[in-house]
Amino acid sequence: MFCIIKYIFELNYDSPYFSTLSLLKDSQLGAGMNMILIPSWLGVVAFLHLLVASLEDLKVILTLWPPDTMVFLGECLLLQCTVEGNSTFDWHYHWFRNEPNTSRIAKNPRHMLSGGSYSITAVTREDGGRYWCQAQPNDNATKTLLSRPITLNVSGLDPPSLTLTPNSRQLFIGETFTLKCPKNLTNSSIWVISQTLTSHLTKLSDSMTAKCSSQNNPDKSGTCVVFATRGHSGLYWCEGAGGRSNAIHLTISSGPVIMRTPVYSVPQGSSAVLSCHYRKGNYTKSTFFRNGVKAYGTETKLTLKNVGEEHEGYYKCASQDGKLESPQSWLSVKRNLFSGDEPASSSSGSWIWVVVSCIILIIIPLAILLIHHLRYKMFYTHSCWTIPGEETSAGGLPATKQDGTEVQWDLSWMEMSNLLYPGK
The missing domain is CATH 1.10.287 (Helix Hairpins)
Incomplete structure (x- = not known):
């Protein structure tokens, strides 16, 4: 129109x-x-x-998957922007954070945009805040529709963990993988949302290719064994009476090679194993890339020791002739307490220790020196004072008689001389 x-x-x-x-x-x-x-x-x-x-009459709706604004560190999220109403327009989408129409979301390798879909891989504390999406008809640069905001609150608590076997963000079509809900989420079900333009929530047990059980398990935890098809790419999480688990993202590939990276964040200081898997052929050597740059050797497995923030990023592998290349996969690193993600209270606590150290090293020695100075000054001054009403002659007082016995004199030496020698 x-x-x-x-x-x-x-x-x-x-x-x-x-x-x-x-x-x-x-x-x-x-x-x-x-x-x-x-x-x-x-x-x-x-x-x-x-x-x-x-x-x-049109309305822009912003939806969050999983549908919970309290999100966990290290999990994956999907924001979906849709236009509701009788519309035949082709839409272009803009995304804003914290302030609408003024502060567009800065580029971040963990944040991916695809039409009206906005996905976040491995949530960090910096991802918290308010998000908006804006829809604009492709043929009209002035008319825009803005959604209501969604606020993401990042929890520092460890979430109930959904277990995936094998532990990999990428899988081949035709592989079998198993999902198991945590034990503390009783009578829980596993949910999946496919990352498509028409994303919708689906209970995994409703899928014809998944064998799921919940009530029949002795530990009352949901378990699904899935025969992977292309439609199984997307977000997975558990929901039960006690809440939900963390959400993970799987990519089901039909390509010739995939890059297996851990689906969960790797603790800082530990080791991580990345591997290159080929659908066909006997490949013994591969080339690894990090963020598009060749950085590692030629083995099909890559072991990273003492993992740190410098190892975080997108990894992919390729055959040595470069003809076969895997999709890239994100390696997430979980910071420890003293990393950049530590709470503000820890930072304030460190300042307290700095102040205490200054008191111990500076103020206490100064106080000791001051006390010594005052004691010396008091002693020196006291030795120079005279006792009131007490005078001594220049000649001094005799201490003993000639026979050596002690004599206590009540008169001054001059008066006693006059008594002993009156003629003088």
Whole structure:
């Protein structure tokens, strides 16, 4: 419809339509054509009014999978933007974070955009916040529709873990994989959402290719054995009476080679094994790439020891002749308590230790020096003071008699001399 409107407004007097009108006008039909053009333009205005009204009836819906705004570290998420209403437009989508229409989401290798789908791999604390999507008709640069926001709150707690066997983000079509819900989610079911333009929630036990059991298990945990088909690519998680597990993303490939990387985050400081698997042929050597750059040797298995943040990224492998290449797969690293993802309370605690250290190393020695200084000053000053009412002569007092016995004198030495030697 926007194409029709655009065509109408771009008509000019050089077009054949207006040339014909000119000929008719020149042939004495101008007055009649003016009467015809008036209702024609009124019809165009009415059409435009109906078109604008139809746009106003449309609504943009933003959906989060799994449907829980409390998300876990290391899991995968999918945001889906759809336009509801009677619309035949082709839509273009924009994504915003924290502030609508002003702050578009910055590029991030863990964040992937595909039409109205926005996926996040291996959630970190930095992924928390409010998200919007904006829909815009491809033929109209001014008319846009904005969704309501969804707020992601990132939990620092370890989630109930969905177990996948084999532990790999990529699998071949025809492989069998097993999903098992955690024991603390009683009577739980496994859900899957395929990452397509028409994504919808499906209970995995409803699939014809999955054998799932819940009530018959002794531990009351849901288990599904799945024969992989292309339709099984997507998000998986468990839901039960106690909540939900973390969500993982699987890619089912029909290609000749896949890259097996752990589906869960690898703890920092531990080891990780990455392997290159070929559907056919006996390949003993492969070339590995990290973020598109050749970085490793030529074995089909790559062991990373003492994993750190520098190892995180997208990995892929290829045959040595370069003819066979796997899709890329993300390797996630789980930070420890002292990494960049540590809570703010730990940071404030470190400042407390800094202050305490300063007190011990600086203030206490200064206090000791000050106490010594005051004690020395008091002792020196006290030795220079005289006792009030007590005077001593320059000659001093005799201590003993001639026989050596101690004599206590009550008179001064001068008065005693006068008594002993009056003639003098």
